[in-house]
Amino acid sequence: MKMLLPNEIDFAEYENIIHKGPLNFIRCNTLKISPDELLLKLRKKWDIEQPYPNHKEIMLVKNELLPGELGNAIEHLLGYYYIQEVSSMMSAIALSPSPGESVIDLMASPGSKTTQIASLMQNTGNLIANDVKLDRIMILASNLEKNGVSNCIVLKHDAVDLCERLIKKHYKFDKILLDVPCSGEGTLRSSAKTFLMWNPKMIKNLGRMQKKFIANALKLLKKDGILVYSTCTHAPEENESVISFALDNFPVEVQKVSLPLKTRSGITKWKEDTYNKQVENCHRIYPQDNDSEGFFVCKLKLKEEIKD
Secondary structure, three states, X not given: OOOOOOOHHHHHHHHHHOOOOOOEEEEEOOXXXXXXXXXXXXXXXXXXXXXOOOOOOEEEEOOOOOOOHHHHOHHHXXXXXXXXXXXXXXXXXHXXXXXXXXXXXXXXXXXXXXXXXXXXXOOOOEEEEEEOOHHHHHHHHHHHHHOOOOXXXXXXXXXXXXXHHHXXXXXXXXXEEEEOOOOOHHHOOOOOHHHHHOOHHHHHHHHHHHHHHHHHHHOOEEEEEEEEEEEOOOOHHHOHHHHHHHHHHOOEEEEOOOOOOOOEEOOOEEOOXXXXXXXXXXXXXXXXXXXXXXEEEEEEEEOOOOOO
């Protein structure tokens, strides 16, 4: 992290904030209630702020909360809001799915981004939510049901295997969310065990696996289709390296996107590696910039359909 944040003050701010618990962000589920209506209800019990004027669905609960207080509130049990860290919301905002489109979330559990995508699609079009483990599928299905999602099919497959099956069927999507398993460096504020689990070998192994995921996922896009790649890590091996691999091997380009959080450009050099210059248009989200967790988002557009 010192190499990524060479400015001493910047690194000190980062090092300080990762030992503090995250803020209490929630996302209004617009399939069931409008942000204005939810705000009226929640302000009867909490001090609520909407920090992003163009995204009223994003809300910050400023009170000191009791353990489980957000999850046990009647509004949460009714599916009026989803408890979701703000940086995690950036994937679906970057994807910007429209009503009537065909969309797949290849690694969907527990459903935070899938339910957000369904809201943006207004429960229309075709949405596929996939995950590989049954226990994760059960959580995903429960969250989809609680949030009133009705345009979604849930599948249980290894992501690469599913891509290969759909490719053989010549099935193509308008938009794909590829929120991949990662080393989790951005989740230190909410998951202290990441400090103990982290190791360099894991990052290299994950980077190889992530390249396999993106190579297969891109083949499912229609021409001019959009794939959003995201991680909750800062490791360039899992971020810019993967995007550079996609740029060098497939007919894609990185699209600029406006996000409500402060972001930094992707890096073009890391240790001995030099990446495709387009990775500068990726978005790095650092916890000290937004009082959030860490995240990485990249929006790719397919310039011509990839033949089987």
